[in-house]
Structures are given as C-alpha cells and as structure tokens.
Amino acid sequence: MALPLGKILYESGDTQRHVFFPTDAIVSLLYVMESGASAEISVVGNEGIIGVSLFMGGESTPSRAIVQSAGTAYRLLGERLMEEFNRHGELQNLLLRYTQALITQMSQTAVCNRHHGIDQQLCRWLLLSLDRLSGNRLIMTQELIANMLGVRREGVTEAAGKLQRAGVINYRRGHIEVLDRSKLEEMSCECYAVVKRETDRLLPYLSAR
Amino acid sequence: MALPLGKILYESGDTQRHVFFPTDAIVSLLYVMESGASAEISVVGNEGIIGVSLFMGGESTPSRAIVQSAGTAYRLLGERLMEEFNRHGELQNLLLRYTQALITQMSQTAVCNRHHGIDQQLCRWLLLSLDRLSGNRLIMTQELIANMLGVRREGVTEAAGKLQRAGVINYRRGHIEVLDRSKLEEMSCECYAVVKRETDRLLPYLSAR
DNA sequence: TCAAGTCGGTGCGAAAGCGCACGCTGCCGC
DNA sequence: GCGGCAGCGTGCGCTTTCGCACCGACTTGA
Numbered sequence: 060m061a062l063p064l065g066k067i068l069y070e071s072g073d074t075q076r077h078v079f080f081p082t083d084a085i086v087s088l089l090y091v092m093e094s095g096a097s098a099e100i101s102v103v104g105n106e107g108i109i110g111v112s113l114f115m116g117g118e119s120t121p122s123r124a125i126v127q128s129a130g131t132a133y134r135l136l137g138e139r140l141m142e143e144f145n146r147h148g149e150l151q152n153l154l155l156r157y158t159q160a161l162i163t164q165m166s167q168t169a170v171c172n173r174h175h176g177i178d179q180q181l182c183r184w185l186l187l188s189l190d191r192l193s194g195n196r197l198i199m200t201q202e203l204i205a206n207m208l209g210v211r212r213e214g215v216t217e218a219a220g221k222l223q224r225a226g227v228i229n230y231r232r233g234h235i236e237v238l239d240r241s242k243l244e245e246m247s248c249e250c251y252a253v254v255k256r257e258t259d260r261l262l263p264y265l266s267a268r
Numbered sequence: 269m270a271l272p273l274g275k276i277l278y279e280s281g282d283t284q285r286h287v288f289f290p291t292d293a294i295v296s297l298l299y300v301m302e303s304g305a306s307a308e309i310s311v312v313g314n315e316g317i318i319g320v321s322l323f324m325g326g327e328s329t330p331s332r333a334i335v336q337s338a339g340t341a342y343r344l345l346g347e348r349l350m351e352e353f354n355r356h357g358e359l360q361n362l363l364l365r366y367t368q369a370l371i372t373q374m375s376q377t378a379v380c381n382r383h384h385g386i387d388q389q390l391c392r393w394l395l396l397s398l399d400r401l402s403g404n405r406l407i408m409t410q411e412l413i414a415n416m417l418g419v420r421r422e423g424v425t426e427a428a429g430k431l432q433r434a435g436v437i438n439y440r441r442g443h444i445e446v447l448d449r450s451k452l453e454e455m456s457c458e459c460y461a462v463v464k465r466e467t468d469r470l471l472p473y474l475s476a477r
Numbered sequence: 478t479c480a481a482g483t484c485g486g487t488g489c490g491a492a493a494g495c496g497c498a499c500g501c502t503g504c505c506g507c
Numbered sequence: 508g509c510g511g512c513a514g515c516g517t518g519c520g521c522t523t524t525c526g527c528a529c530c531g532a533c534t535t536g537a
Contacts, residue, residue: 088375090375090376090378090379092379092383092458093458096383098378098379098382098383100375100378100379111368111371112368114364115364115365115367115368115371116361116364116365116368116470117365117368117466117469117470120368120371120372120375121372121375121376121462121466122375145356147354147356152325155323155324155325156324156325156326158324158367158371159320159321159324159325159326159329160326161371162320162324162329162367162370162371162374163329163330165371165374165375165378166297166299166309166329166330166331166374167299167330168378169299169307169309169374169377169378169381170299170301170307170309170418172378172381172382173307173381173418174301174305174307174418176523176524177523177524200483200484200485201484201485202483202484202485209379209382209383210524210525211524211525211526212484212485213485213486213487213524213525213526214523214524214525215485216484216485216486216487217486217487219485220485220486230485231484231485231533232483232484232485232532232533232534233483233484233485249301249302253330257326257330260326261325261326385493385494386493386494409513409514409515410514410515411513411514411515419494419495420494420495420496421514421515422494422495422496422515422516422517423493423494423495425514425515425516425517426516426517428515429515429516439515440503440514440515441502441503441504441513441514441515442513442514478537479536479537480535480536480537481534481535481536481537482533482534482535482536483532483533483534483535484531484532484533484534485530485531485532485533486529486530486531486532487528487529487530487531488527488528488529489526489527489528490525490526490527491524491525491526491527492523492524492525492526493522493523493524493525494521494522494523494524495520495521495522495523496519496520496521496522497518497519497520498517498518498519499516499517499518500515500516500517501514501515501516501517502512502513502514502515502516503512503513503514503515504511504512504513504514505510505511505512505513506509506510506511507508507509507510507511
C-alpha cells in the first residue's frame with residue numbers, strides 16, 4: 060500500500076491489527092506529549108517492521124507511527140504474522156533480532172538527547188534516514204525535522220546552515236541533498252556509529268544489499 | 269548471589285552467559301560514552317530480568333549493567349533459560365512482554381531527556397527506584413544519581429534541595445528518605461506515569477504484590 | 478500573473494545547564 | 508577524640524537552547 064507523507068499507521072494506545080514492512084517509505088515512531096511537544100523514538104525503513112508490539116505481546120504502544128518519507132509498504136494482518144511467528148522458526152528469530160536492533164536505536168536516542176547538541180543530532184538523523192533510502196536526497200522540511208528531534212525549527216535552520224556552509228549538504232525548501240556523506244559521519248556523534256554497527260551485527264543479511 | 273553496589277554484571281559488548289533476576293537489588297542499564305559521560309537507559313528490579321539480549325538473539329548489548337542498589341539476585345545460565353524459552357510456553361510470553369515494558373521505559377527515557385528539566389527527571393528516577401524497593405529509603409549519593417541521569421552533580425544537589433525544602437524528601441550523606449510520595453508523583457513529568465501504566469498493563473501479575 | 482501560503486533566515490532577551498573552583502560538615506577509622 | 512575524606516552547598520561566567528517576533532523568498536494554483 061502507498062504511505063503518503065504524514066500518514067499515521069498507529070496512534071498511541073491503538074490496538075495494532077496489522078504490521079507494516081516498508082519498502083521505500085520511512086516511518087518514525089514518535090512520542091507526543093500532553094503539551095503537544097514530540098520526540099522521535101526511532102526510525103524504521105525497509106530493514107524493519109512497524110508493529111513489534113504485536114508479537115511482543117502488548118498489542119499497542121504509547122507512541123505514534125507516522126510516515127516521515129512517502130513511499131510504499133507491505134501490510135500484513137496481525138493474525139497471519141502470529142501464525143508464522145508461532146512456528147518458532149527463522150522468522151521468529153529474525154523478528155526478535157530486529158527488535159533488539161530497535162532497542163539499541165532507542166537507547167542511543169536517549170543518550171543522544173542527553174549529551175549531544177542539535178548539530179550532531181541532525182547529522183545522526185540525516186544518516187539514519189539516508190541509510191533507509193536509495194539515493195542521497197530527502198524530501199523533508201526543517202519544521203518536520205524539528206518535530207522529530209524535538210527541538211525548535213530555528214535550531215534546525217541554524218544547524219542545517221552550518222552543514223550547508225561546510226559543503227556537506229545542500230537544501231532548498233524541503234529538499235535536502237547530501238553532498239559529502241563521509242564528512243557527515245565525521246560531524247556526527249558516536250551514536251550513529253553505534254546503531255549502525257549493532258544493526259549490521261544483528262541483521263547481517265542487510266549489509267549484502 | 270549478592271550484588272554489591274557498583275558491581276558490573278555485563279560490560280558493553282560482553283557476550284552474556286547468564287541472566288539475572290534481582291530480588292531486592294536494583295540494576296541500571298547504562299551507556300558510557302567515549303568521553304566517559306554516561307546516561308541511564310533503564311532500570312531493572314525484581315519485576316524484570318537482566319540480559320534480554322540473550323533470548324532476543326543478540327547475546328550482547330552496547331550498554332553496561334551495573335548495580336545501583338545493593339541486594340541479591342538469582343543467576344541463571346543462559347543455556348538453561350534458552351531451553352525453557354524455546355519450549356514456547358508461558359515463560360517466553362512473559363519474557364517478551366517484559367521486554368516490551370523495557371522498550372517503553374527506554375522510549376520514555378529518551379523523551380524525558382529531550383523535554384524535561386532536572387527536577388522532573390529526578391522525580392521520575394526516584395519513583396522508578398522506589399517502585400523496585402521495599403520501604404521508602406534509598407542509599408544513594410547525589411553523585412551516583414548524577415551519573416545515572418547524565419547531568420552534573422551540582423544539578424542534582426539543586427534539584428534535591430528543592431524537593432527537600434518542599435518537604436517531599438529528606439536526605440543526608442547518601443541516604444534519601446521519601447516523605448511524601450504522592451507529592452513526588454505530582455512534581456514528576458508524565459513520563460513516570462506512562463511507564464508505570466504500561467508496565468502494569470503488560471505485567472499485571474506484578475500489581476497483585 | 479498575482480495572491481496566498483509555505484518555508485526558511487535572523488535577531489533579540491530569558492532560562493537552563495555546564496565547568497570549574499572553593500569551602501563546609503558529618504561520618505568513619507585509627 | 509581527632510584527622511581525613513567522602514558527600515554536599517554555593518557562586519560565577521559561559522554556552523546552548525528556547526520563545527517570540529518579524530521578514531523575505533520561493534512555489535503553487537486560480
């Protein structure tokens with residue numbers, strides 16, 4: 060199915076009836092506070108699945124799943140996934156390993172939120188998104204990024220300006236082009252590397268792509 | 269086995285051979301950065317298990333497990349846990365549900381780190397610890413709390429001073445006594461409530477205690 | 478082609494947290 | 508009973524981020 064930008068796959072607390080496997084879409088798990096402020100918990104692309112709480116047994120989570128980059132995904136009825144999960148074969152194994160990778164990403168998000176500045180967080184975020192897309196272009200307003208990072212839009216403007224002046228990215232009105240990926244990695248904090256390394260370790264079949 | 273304060277159960281990246289079930293000890297999952305700065309990812313007491321990565325399939329995590337409040341725990345060889353896990357019965361179910369509760373705690377830590385001040389985070393942290401102990405006393409220096417929250421020791425001093433002046437806690441040289449728990453909950457952010465509610469939902473048998 | 482709306486740039490003052498330095502005090506061991 | 512030290516209090520300047528306000532520029536559609 061098509062996943063347009065901004066589509067909400069699950070709302071906080073919703074009983075999740077389906078799981079989603081993005082192909083070229085990116086979905087963010089976002090927590091929205093009572094005040095309306097928000098913070099991204101993790102980002103899911105075609106390496107992963109939306110709806111881990113189904114097979115983890117909770118059937119819902121306190122966070123929202125929202126499409127951050129338009130594309131398509133496969134949708135599967137929860138019951139069908141569970142049939143296969145309960146065969147306790149390779150799929151179960153895979154799903155649990157993916158879930159551990161997700162846990163690593165969430166942990167590192169917590170660490171990054173605590174210790175790193177907006178500049179570094181933006182780098183981490185761009186890299187995580189880039190890894191889940193083909194090409195080096197993101198369609199993404201600064202306002203949206205700000206919502207994901209849980210910071211002010213002006214803060215993103217400033218950080219993005221620095222990256223642009225450093226020749227790392229180029230952007231105009233919602234289109235971001237990454238010009239120098241290795242420099243982006245240099246300017247990022249260790250958080251990205253930790254997540255990347257752990258994801259590759261847990262899901263080695265992905266690296267082959 | 270006895271778990272003295274400060275004991276490290278796993279170091280980052282260690283292959284985990286055992287799992288631990290705390291009885292009256294509290295263990296923190298802590299990420300330590302290259303710079304030496306640290307941040308707590310989640311806290312585990314007798315509601316949980318240390319070493320979820322064993323049955324999740326990763327066998328290690330990038331974080332450290334360190335005893336934050338001395339006490340005792342059961343230790344079980346990983347292979348034995350896996351034998352039982354692979355019977356796909358109620359234990360597997362329980363472990364996965366616990367892991368989802370852990371995920372919620374990590375997510376909320378990320379949110380809290382982003383949006384809330386030291387005062388509120390201290391409240392959340394005290395409540396999470398208190399829930400995992402009997403009684404209303406913690407043996408805990410401000411320096412240790414600062415390491416867990418990933419803030420300066422002075423920041424904790426200031427926040428704890430506010431709580432003391434408000435009559436919520438009383439402390440002296442490493443001993444904290446909670447005088448007014450309901451007020452502590454009031455002064456905390458929504459993060460504690462979210463974690464508490466979700467833990468109770470996922471592990472209802474705990475509420476009965 | 479032009480009006481309206483979205484997106485991004487900039488400039489304040491305020492607040493929170495940090496790093497550092499120094500000093501006090503209650504506790505523990507000799 | 509007394510020294511030493513761990514644990515806590517406090518002050519100060521600096522940096523980062525926030526909140527708010529306003530403006531300019533690009534895009535889109537009637």
